[in-house]
Amino acid sequence: MLRQDLLNAVETHGAPLYVYNADVIEHQYKRLTKAFNSVNNLRINYAAKALTNLSVLRLMNELGTGLDTVSIQEVKLGLKAGFKPESIIFTPNGVSLEELEAAAKLGVQINIDNLSILEQFGSKHPHVPVCIRINPHVMAGGNTNISVGHIDSKFGISIHQIPHLLRIVELTKMNINGIHMHTGSDILDIDVFLYAAEILFKAAMEFKNLEFIDFGSGFKVPYKTGDIETNIEELGEKLSDRFHSFCKEYGKELTLAFEPGKFLVSEAGIFLARVNVVKQTTSTVFASVDSGFNHLIRPMLYGSRHEIENLSNPEGRMRFYSVVGYICETDTFGSNRRINEITEGDILAFQNAGAYCFTMSSNYNSRYRPAEVLWYKKKLHLVRERETFDDILRNQVDPSTIFSS
Numbered sequence: 001m002l003r004q005d006l007l008n009a010v011e012t013h014g015a016p017l018y019v020y021n022a023d024v025i026e027h028q029y030k031r032l033t034k035a036f037n038s039v040n041n042l043r044i045n046y047a048a049k050a051l052t053n054l055s056v057l058r059l060m061n062e063l064g065t066g067l068d069t070v071s072i073q074e075v076k077l078g079l080k081a082g083f084k085p086e087s088i089i090f091t092p093n094g095v096s097l098e099e100l101e102a103a104a105k106l107g108v109q110i111n112i113d114n115l116s117i118l119e120q121f122g123s124k125h126p127h128v129p130v131c132i133r134i135n136p137h138v139m140a141g142g143n144t145n146i147s148v149g150h151i152d153s154k155f156g157i158s159i160h161q162i163p164h165l166l167r168i169v170e171l172t173k174m175n176i177n178g179i180h181m182h183t184g185s186d187i188l189d190i191d192v193f194l195y196a197a198e199i200l201f202k203a204a205m206e207f208k209n210l211e212f213i214d215f216g217s218g219f220k221v222p223y224k225t226g227d228i229e230t231n232i233e234e235l236g237e238k239l240s241d242r243f244h245s246f247c248k249e250y251g252k253e254l255t256l257a258f259e260p261g262k263f264l265v266s267e268a269g270i271f272l273a274r275v276n277v278v279k280q281t282t283s284t285v286f287a288s289v290d291s292g293f294n295h296l297i298r299p300m301l302y303g304s305r306h307e308i309e310n311l312s313n314p315e316g317r318m319r320f321y322s323v324v325g326y327i328c329e330t331d332t333f334g335s336n337r338r339i340n341e342i343t344e345g346d347i348l349a350f351q352n353a354g355a356y357c358f359t360m361s362s363n364y365n366s367r368y369r370p371a372e373v374l375w376y377k378k379k380l381h382l383v384r385e386r387e388t389f390d391d392i393l394r395n396q397v398d399p400s401t402i403f404s405s
Contacts, residue, residue, distance in 0.1 A: 085107030275288070308323055
């Protein structure tokens with residue numbers, strides 16, 4: 001996908017606009033499966049929460065992934081996109097027993113992360129296969145907002161609660177067919193991940209009828225030139241060898257599962273916004289775009305970096321800009337970035353906008369959510385229409401039914 005293709009997308013569908021490159025998604029999927037090609041039973045469950053557009057879900061299904069979901073709504077989206085129930089795993093956190101039962105009724109794999117619901121579900125549905133999410137108490141990255149396997153995390157059943165867990169399984173006679181962990185995003189040290197894997201392997205030996213072990217994901221992608229990323233190839237070699245030896249020790253060959261989201265779609269996404277105003281103060285030159293953290297919240301929420309380039313003037317001289325939005329809050333996309341000279345009306349491209357970008361957007365300030373476009377087989381396809389004022393009003397009750405004139 002070339003620069004002109006992105007400009008054409010804005011010309012056709014307007015700005016702001018999300019564009020996803022199917023070629024990049026396919027490349028990342030093949031890279032991951034190749035890294036673990038020595039594993040006979042490998043299952044890649046795409047983490048739907050990263051990007052839930054139906055066309056992206058359909059693409060994942062066509063590639064051959066399963067689906068990792070965290071809400072009953074994501075389960076239903078997966079089914080609508082064509083996934084078979086048995087290829088969907090439901091990995092929620094803190095949901096009600098009723099939501100788990102609703103997902104189980106749809107035929108998907110259940111993953112439970114707390115003792116209370118585990119006991120309730122097992123007592124009522126002992127024959128329904130259940131996966132158990134373990135918290136290994138391992139810190140994957142340095143940011144507690146995205147690392148979910150540390151000791152203070154709300155996610156998973158503590159490894160120190162294994163005796164209690166086993167007691168529940170024994171009393172309810174429930175069917176435990178999988179064991180799972182997810183340490184969180186931005187895995188930097190493969191040895192730390194392998195250490196957490198050893199904890200999961202040890203826990204897995206307590207269950208005699210497992211079918212799969214799910215190691216979650218959290219593989220780091222580069223956000224700028226020269227940025228570090230998870231060495232998938234090294235991880236594939238080392239973890240595959242250890243998995244093979246574990247299966248021999250366990251006594252049967254299990255399925256090795258992962259649930260990547262960011263790894264598959266982050267680099268495939270580009271967010272395009274038009275510059276409304278170039279404003280110079282005594283110390284800063286601001287480039288204000290027709291968007292804000294209502295469309296792309298990650299820089300403000302996580303301090304995430306998204307490279308920004310000027311598609312309209314790629315050969316212009318480099319200047320320093322703080323790129324900001326039009327929301328009536330501080331909504332800075334990047335401070336003092338070196339970008340080719342910007343003028344009003346230029347189109348800026350924000351890289352790594354495929355994961356946790358559109359899915360975390362909102363209507364704050366009563367702004368519309370953007371359209372989404374998929375680059376597939378060398379063509380641009382509109383996969384979500386831009387919202388309108390009717391969408392803002394939708395589901396609101398006419399106030400004249402409450403207030404008399």
